[in-house]
Each structure stands twice: as C-alpha cells, then as structure tokens.
Amino acid sequence: EIVLTQSPGTLSLSPGERATLSCRASRGLSARYLAWYQHKPGQAPKLLISAASNRATGIPDRFSGSGYGTDFTLTISRLETEDFAVYYCQQYSFTPYTFGQGTKLEIK
Amino acid sequence: QVQLRESGPGLVKPSETLSLTCTVSVDSISRYYWSWIRQSPGRGLEWIGYIFFNGSPNYNPSLESRVTISLDTSKKQFSLNLNSLTAADTAVYYCASGFYSDYFDYWGQGTLVTVST
Numbered sequence: 670e671i672v673l674t675q676s677p678g679t680l681s682l683s684p685g686e687r688a689t690l691s692c693r694a695s696r697g698l699s700a701r702y703l704a705w706y707q708h709k710p711g712q713a714p715k716l717l718i719s720a721a722s723n724r725a726t727g728i729p730d731r732f733s734g735s736g737y738g739t740d741f742t743l744t745i746s747r748l749e750t751e752d753f754a755v756y757y758c759q760q761y762s763f764t765p766y767t768f769g770q771g772t773k774l775e776i777k
Numbered sequence: 778q779v780q781l782r783e784s785g786p787g788l789v790k791p792s793e794t795l796s797l798t799c800t801v802s803v804d805s806i807s808r809y810y811w812s813w814i815r816q817s818p819g820r821g822l823e824w825i826g827y828i829f830f831n832g833s834p835n836y837n838p839s840l841e842s843r844v845t846i847s848l849d850t851s852k853k854q855f856s857l858n859l860n861s862l863t864a865a866d867t868a869v870y871y872c873a874s875g876f877y878s879d880y881f882d883y884w885g886q887g888t889l890v891t892v893s894t
Contacts, residue, residue: 704880713781713884714871725882757822761879765837768822 671695671760675769681777688745690772692758697738702762705734705743708771709754717756718743750776779803779874781885788891794860795890799872801853806830810875811855813846816887817868827875828855862892 672695682688692703701721708714716725718734721741731746745752753776758769785797799811812827826836828846836844845858859866869889873881 702879706881711886713886714881715884716880716882719878719880719882759822759880764835765839766824766879768824770821 670765671698671763671767673758673760673767673769675756675758675772677772678770679773679775681775682748683777684748684750686748688743688748688752688774690743690745690756690774692736692741692743692769694739694741694760698760698762700762701737702760703734703736703741704759704761705732706757706759707752707754708757714757745774748774779809779876779883781872781874781883783870783872783885783888785870785888785890787889788893789862790894791862791864791892793862794858795862795866795892797857797870797872797888797890799855799857799885801855801874803853803874806848806850806853808877810877810879811846811848812873812875812881813857814871814873814881814884815866815868816871817865819865820868823868825857825859825870827879864892866890867892 674693676691703721705718706714722734733744755771780802782800807830810827813825816822828834828848848855869887871887873884
C-alpha cells in the first residue's frame with residue numbers, strides 16, 4: 670500500500686502568514702490522484718482540493734494545491750483564524766486508499 | 778450538497794459484530810461511491826471500503842475478511858458490518874460520499890465506537 674508522509678507534524682504560524690504543507694508518497698501517483706482535507710474538532714472533515722490542484726466548490730482561492738509524482742504541496746496564502754485545523758492528504762490512485770498522518774496548523 | 782449521518786451503538790463487546798448505518802440526504806443515490814472510514818489515535822485515518830451505487834463493493838485488504846458494506850437505495854442508507862471485534866477496532870467511524878470519484882467530497886460528523894467489555 671502507498672504510504673503518505675506529511676510534514677511538518679505541527680506548523681505554528683500567525684494569521685496573515687503563508688502556510689506550506691507537504692505530502693510525500695512512497696511511490697508515484699498516477700494522474701495526480703491526491704486530495705487534501707481540513708478537519709476541525711467535532712466537525713466533519715472538509716474536502717479542499719482534488720486531483721492535486723482542483724479546489725472544491727466553495728473553497729476560498731487562498732487555498733491552492735500543487736505537485737505530481739511523489740511530492741505534493743498545499744499552500745494557504747494568507748492565513749485566517751478559521752484556517753487553523755488539522756490537514757490531511759489522501760491518495761486515490763491505488764487501493765487501498767490511504768491518508769497521511771496529518772499536519773496540525775496552530776496559531777503562534 | 779450531500780448530508781450524511783452515522784448511527785449505531787457506541788459500545789460493543791470484543792468478538793461481537795459492529796453494525797453502523799449511514800443515512801444520506803441527496804437527490805439521487807446513484808453515481809456515488811459510498812464509503813466508510815475510521816480514525817483512531819494509533820492508526821490515523823483508515824479507509825475501510827466503499828460500495829458503488831450499483832452495489833459493487835471494494836474493501837481494504839487489511840479488513841476484507843471481516844467487513845461487509847451494503848446499500849439500501851430505497852431508504853437512502855448504506856451500512857457497515859465489522860465482525861470479530863477487538864480493542865484495535867475502537868475508533869471514530871465516518872461515512873463519506875464520492876460523486877463518481879474515489880476521493881471524499883462529503884463526510885458525516887463521525888460516531889465513536891468503543892470495543893470493550
């Protein structure tokens with residue numbers, strides 16, 4: 670199965686700053702089949718990005734995704750207070766679908 | 778927009794079978810993959826499996842021998858059965874949808890299941 674490794678584990682930033690989250694796959698993903706999710710305590714996880722760079726409906730354009738092969742990045746251009754959460758990547762190139770262990774984005 | 782809600786017992790005994798149901802609010806249940814995913818501190822997020830709207834399932838090989846996912850289109854519900862439970866199955870269980878896709882565009886809030894005597 671494909672292992673996804675996210676870094677850093679925790680990212681401490683201030684509102685207005687830029688966040689860069691990384692997701693590395695243990696082997697190349699076909700057709701850039703990688704998604705990103707935001708998860709806040711007590712809430713349902715929310716889809717942010719699919720196919721590595723396609724924003725989901727209603728997701729602000731400060732969220733962007735990039736990458737191909739084994740290295741993918743989620744960038745939040747200017748952090749707002751509601752962006753502080755845990756972020757997960759997920760590959761859907763191969764079954765079993767797998768998730769990264771998450772990056773916690775916390776307020777500095 | 779799809780809304781999903783999980784229901785089922787919060788506490789199950791070891792060796793027993795867990796049965797969870799996900800009720801879906803959507804115009805049509807067709808064209809969707811309906812998935813179960815769980816999250817535990819030790820294992821993170823783990824995809825359990827999905828059932829396609831035509832009834833075809835696909836399971837995580839790590840759980841395939843113990844899991845069944847079924848679909849009731851008339852009730853707009855799909856269900857998870859996981860047997861031979863151990864403490865390692867303690868987790869928050871989520872149901873999720875994927876519109877003709879293998880990523881998860883909507884999720885339920887999740888339900889905590891504890892396996893314990």
